[in-house]
Amino acid sequence: METGPRAAQRSTAERRRRELLEAAERVVLRDGPRASMNAIAAEAGITKPILYRHFGDKGGLYRALAQRHTDALLESLRASLDAPAERRERVEATLDTYLAAVEAHPQVYRFLMHPAEDAETEQGFDVGHHSAPLLRRLGEELAVFIEERLDLGPDSEELARVWGHGIVGMMHAAGDWWLRERPCPREQLVAHLADLLWGRLAAAADRAGRPTF
Amino acid sequence: METGPRAAQRSTAERRRRELLEAAERVVLRDGPRASMNAIAAEAGITKPILYRHFGDKGGLYRALAQRHTDALLESLRASLDAPAERRERVEATLDTYLAAVEAHPQVYRFLMHPAEDAETEQGFDVGHHSAPLLRRLGEELAVFIEERLDLGPDSEELARVWGHGIVGMMHAAGDWWLRERPCPREQLVAHLADLLWGRLAAAADRAGRPTF
DNA sequence: CAGGTATGTTACTAGCGGTAACGCAAGTTT
DNA sequence: AAACTTGCGTTACCGCTAGTAACATACCTG
Numbered sequence: 001m002e003t004g005p006r007a008a009q010r011s012t013a014e015r016r017r018r019e020l021l022e023a024a025e026r027v028v029l030r031d032g033p034r035a036s037m038n039a040i041a042a043e044a045g046i047t048k049p050i051l052y053r054h055f056g057d058k059g060g061l062y063r064a065l066a067q068r069h070t071d072a073l074l075e076s077l078r079a080s081l082d083a084p085a086e087r088r089e090r091v092e093a094t095l096d097t098y099l100a101a102v103e104a105h106p107q108v109y110r111f112l113m114h115p116a117e118d119a120e121t122e123q124g125f126d127v128g129h130h131s132a133p134l135l136r137r138l139g140e141e142l143a144v145f146i147e148e149r150l151d152l153g154p155d156s157e158e159l160a161r162v163w164g165h166g167i168v169g170m171m172h173a174a175g176d177w178w179l180r181e182r183p184c185p186r187e188q189l190v191a192h193l194a195d196l197l198w199g200r201l202a203a204a205a206d207r208a209g210r211p212t213f
Numbered sequence: 214m215e216t217g218p219r220a221a222q223r224s225t226a227e228r229r230r231r232e233l234l235e236a237a238e239r240v241v242l243r244d245g246p247r248a249s250m251n252a253i254a255a256e257a258g259i260t261k262p263i264l265y266r267h268f269g270d271k272g273g274l275y276r277a278l279a280q281r282h283t284d285a286l287l288e289s290l291r292a293s294l295d296a297p298a299e300r301r302e303r304v305e306a307t308l309d310t311y312l313a314a315v316e317a318h319p320q321v322y323r324f325l326m327h328p329a330e331d332a333e334t335e336q337g338f339d340v341g342h343h344s345a346p347l348l349r350r351l352g353e354e355l356a357v358f359i360e361e362r363l364d365l366g367p368d369s370e371e372l373a374r375v376w377g378h379g380i381v382g383m384m385h386a387a388g389d390w391w392l393r394e395r396p397c398p399r400e401q402l403v404a405h406l407a408d409l410l411w412g413r414l415a416a417a418a419d420r421a422g423r424p425t426f
Numbered sequence: 427c428a429g430g431t432a433t434g435t436t437a438c439t440a441g442c443g444g445t446a447a448c449g450c451a452a453g454t455t456t
Numbered sequence: 457a458a459a460c461t462t463g464c465g466t467t468a469c470c471g472c473t474a475g476t477a478a479c480a481t482a483c484c485t486g
Contacts, residue, residue, distance in 0.1 A: 087426050149426035150417045162405040166387040173382020184371055192375040199412015204363045213300050213362035
């Protein structure tokens with residue numbers, strides 16, 4: 001156990017950092033991703049330069065803020081994907097985990113995934129530039145998982161990566177649309193997406209009296 | 214045919230507008246989405262207020278700029294999806310149309326789809342806020358198409374919309390990743406994605422000596 | 427010729443991210 | 457005890473942005 005003034009200093013610095021992050025989170029969840037550094041500093045009861053000393057720049061603050069949520073989400077997703085069950089059940093569980101997180105904290109989700117909502121006054125958070133890494137991480141992790149577990153013949157690594165990113169994109173886009181329109185309960189969305197992945201698009205019959213599809 | 218000074222004025226105004234849009238396009242393709250109104254005005258050889266008179270605000274200019282490209286892309290996609298051929302062929306042709314456009318004009322693509330690349334100096338174009346509408350439009354159009362052409366039983370409308378948005382998201386995410394990493398030729402990516410949609414994920418065998426997936 | 431209308435300018439505001447320079451308190455060293 | 461370092465905090469500023477108000481100029485119309 002480390003003691004002495006250095007340790008005390010570091011621990012207070014870390015506590016301070018957590019306080020600042022909590023203040024930033026409050027502001028971001030209230031004002032959306034266009035929250036300004038001034039506003040965050042004011043919420044924390046201090047002034048801008050302190051924020052910059054702690055986080056370097058706005059991107060640093062954002063990343064620190066995003067990591068709190070992405071790490072937890074990634075862990076849940078890994079668990080769902082790795083649970084002992086049939087393949088389809090696990091795919092559904094994973095989709096459901098993601099969508100449940102989105103449903104439970106839509107503001108957090110929007111902050112992580114969506115660029116500044118309104119004005120192009122891009123002084124806000126350029127979340128898009130940071131959401132990409134998250135989606136990329138998800139895609140890469142899924143790719144590794146698929147490649148490890150499935151026998152896909154030649155080109156399996158390439159195929160797995162295409163699928164990893166494609167499936168993550170599907171989940172993301174469908175979830176985004178669903179969150180906005182809420183056209184059905186979550187379990188139904190999950191089932192529909194799993195149906196899509198299970199080839200129901202290919203197997204569907206053409207509608208009578210229509211050109212083929 | 215309308216004549217007289219009013220018509221002349223309007224036609225010169227429209228020509229001016231086109232000139233301004235072309236200047237804006239040059240700047241955006243050169244400087245990325247963070248191009249400033251000042252830079253665009255300078256490129257056009259005029260000053261800011263003229264831009265604002267023509268396009269209202271930065272978002273207006275962006276929308277005018279985006280429409281030029283999205284309309285053409287949407288038309289190509291509709292044509293590919295509606296061509297006389299087998300379903301899988303048409304799905305592949307549509308994916309390929311999208312990816313070919315992405316491949317042919319990556320800068321345009323990035324402008325349409327990606328928020329300001331670097332600094333969070335969000336004075337740039339908040340493209341994310343505008344790309345969403347494009348992806349949404351694509352998803353909705355595909356949903357209508359699927360619902361019209363396929364016999365999906367009960368809940369067909371809901372199912373078609375989930376699939377529409379999900380497939381568009383898959384295409385978008387995979388294309389985005391592919392554009393960055395270029396891991397394989399286009400036709401291979403198309404085939405992999407079509408395989409995914411055709412249920413090859415569900416049909417794949419587990420790898421020997423591994424937990425099931 | 428008088429008058430409106432579109433086109434253009436200069437000069438400005440308000441707000442942003444980011445930083446330099448300084449004050450101050452507390453603990454450490456001599 | 458005095459002097460020095462070190463971290464926390466401030467004020468005041470920079471350069472940039474989007475957007476606007478006010479003014480000038482040309483041109484076509486009555």
